[in-house]
Amino acid sequence: MTIEAAIAEISSVLGDRLTRSKSVLETHGQSETHFAPAPPDAVVFPRSTDEVSQIMRICTRHACPVIPWGTGTSLEGHSLAIRGGVTVDFSLMNQVLAVNEADMDVTIQPGLTREELNRQLRATGLFFPVDPGANASLGGMAGTRASGTTAVRYGTMRDNVMALEVVLADGRVIRTGSRARKSSAGYDLTGLFVGSEGTLGLITELTLKLHGQPEVISSGICDFASIADAVNTVIATIQMGIPLARIEFVDAATAAAFNAYAGTQMPLKPHLLVEFHGSAAGVADQAGQFSEIVADFDGSDFQWSDQTEDRRALWALRHNAYYAILQSRKGATALVTDVCVPISRLAQAVEETRADIAASFLDGPILGHVGDGNFHVVLMVKPGDEAELAEARALASRMAERSLALGGTITGEHGIGMGKLDHMQAEHGEAWAIMGDLKQCLDPGNILNPGKMVRLN
Numbered sequence: 001m002t003i004e005a006a007i008a009e010i011s012s013v014l015g016d017r018l019t020r021s022k023s024v025l026e027t028h029g030q031s032e033t034h035f036a037p038a039p040p041d042a043v044v045f046p047r048s049t050d051e052v053s054q055i056m057r058i059c060t061r062h063a064c065p066v067i068p069w070g071t072g073t074s075l076e077g078h079s080l081a082i083r084g085g086v087t088v089d090f091s092l093m094n095q096v097l098a099v100n101e102a103d104m105d106v107t108i109q110p111g112l113t114r115e116e117l118n119r120q121l122r123a124t125g126l127f128f129p130v131d132p133g134a135n136a137s138l139g140g141m142a143g144t145r146a147s148g149t150t151a152v153r154y155g156t157m158r159d160n161v162m163a164l165e166v167v168l169a170d171g172r173v174i175r176t177g178s179r180a181r182k183s184s185a186g187y188d189l190t191g192l193f194v195g196s197e198g199t200l201g202l203i204t205e206l207t208l209k210l211h212g213q214p215e216v217i218s219s220g221i222c223d224f225a226s227i228a229d230a231v232n233t234v235i236a237t238i239q240m241g242i243p244l245a246r247i248e249f250v251d252a253a254t255a256a257a258f259n260a261y262a263g264t265q266m267p268l269k270p271h272l273l274v275e276f277h278g279s280a281a282g283v284a285d286q287a288g289q290f291s292e293i294v295a296d297f298d299g300s301d302f303q304w305s306d307q308t309e310d311r312r313a314l315w316a317l318r319h320n321a322y323y324a325i326l327q328s329r330k331g332a333t334a335l336v337t338d339v340c341v342p343i344s345r346l347a348q349a350v351e352e353t354r355a356d357i358a359a360s361f362l363d364g365p366i367l368g369h370v371g372d373g374n375f376h377v378v379l380m381v382k383p384g385d386e387a388e389l390a391e392a393r394a395l396a397s398r399m400a401e402r403s404l405a406l407g408g409t410i411t412g413e414h415g416i417g418m419g420k421l422d423h424m425q426a427e428h429g430e431a432w433a434i435m436g437d438l439k440q441c442l443d444p445g446n447i448l449n450p451g452k453m454v455r456l457n
Contacts, residue, residue, distance in 0.1 A: 070140025076417030110139020340412025
């Protein structure tokens with residue numbers, strides 16, 4: 001039983017949709033962040049659930065690792081083939097299978113990206129709201145339980161995935177959930193697979209909730225004298241129940257990176273970027289209430305716009321923050337980490353993190369989806385510099401420990417992958433061992449994305 005034997009057998013099934021091209025292997029062995037390249041031995045491009053099932057049966061027989069691949073935008077090394085094996089690229093399984101307008105749901109294949117789905121939904125008056133920034137595949141977004149800028153209003157992938165089709169390690173195909181809006185029939189297997197990072201099965205079909213396109217969208221930006229003022233504005237807004245669609249924080253270092261990257265002229269201060277969805281009257285009322293809170297915390301006057309091009313430019317800037325920050329240190333890569341804390345502890349978490357970074361010799365701009373207590377740090381390091389990487393890891397570890405001490409979690413949306421394995425015991429205790437038991441039950445050979453999420457062998 002060898003990887004080579006598995007590859008030969010899969011090749012007889014898929015033909016030229018199995019490749020060992022060096023360039024393709026290298027592409028599928030790269031990470032968005034600091035992790036060392038780890039290419040697979042082969043990449044396969046299935047077109048159907050049946051082909052995925054055949055691939056899994058072959059790989060199980062030969063004890064060959066299998067790594068799912070969407071678009072490769074994850075940040076914790078989720079898609080790296082650290083034990084070799086076969087990467088299953090879902091880019092050919094990218095179809096909308098059914099749009100149910102009356103029920104406001106859609107069934108899709110996992111390789112479809114969120115932007116393409118919304119392009120195909122335009123004429124329906126519906127849209128899929130989960131927006132992690134990158135044009136990620138929806139299968140990958142489910143696998144990592146993605147969220148993003150709109151989670152404060154519309155929830156995360158956990159809240160928007162209704163049903164799944166999943167191929168297990170032994171090739172069995174199961175369906176979880178349904179198109180009904182609620183159920184009390186048995187264990188929540190859909191919830192189990194959403195966020196499992198490809199360690200329990202390969203998602204081959206998803207049914208997602210849709211939402212009505214808002215009548216009016218208005219976005220704005222303002223700055224503050226201090227991080228505390230900006231974050232306390234967020235806390236007050238959430239506690240008052242003002243229905244924000246997005247509320248994003250960027251610190252002064254991120255504002256400087258934006259200016260250099262995109263030619264903007266943002267003051268070198270902490271900023272909030274916000275958006276409201278609803279009726280014209282509702283949006284105007286919400287924006288007015290929010291502006292009053294901003295004034296209470298000495299924020300600047302808001303720059304508002306309901307023009308599509310202005311809004312797109314604002315959120316494109318936010319979504320490109322990682323690349324803007326990297327550009328601020330030529331040749332840098334980064335350790336990118338996130339935590340999520342109860343909203344009442346957000347100011348403390350952000351300020352203590354800022355102070356910790358300021359005492360370090362590394363630069364680490366802070367930004368995030370602060371409306372639900374989730375923020376990120378981009379710790380820039382020189383590739384190959386072990387001292388800098390060790391310092392970045394120490395900062396990230398203290399950030400995780402701080403979050404747990406404040407009643408939070410070690411990751412709000414990036415997931416575990418390889419990067420956060422060392423903190424799982426601290427957050428979950430014996431429950432982490434139960435996750436390992438589930439993994440061994442569904443994947444006794446540990447071939448599904450091994451080395452991620454849990455520690456087995």
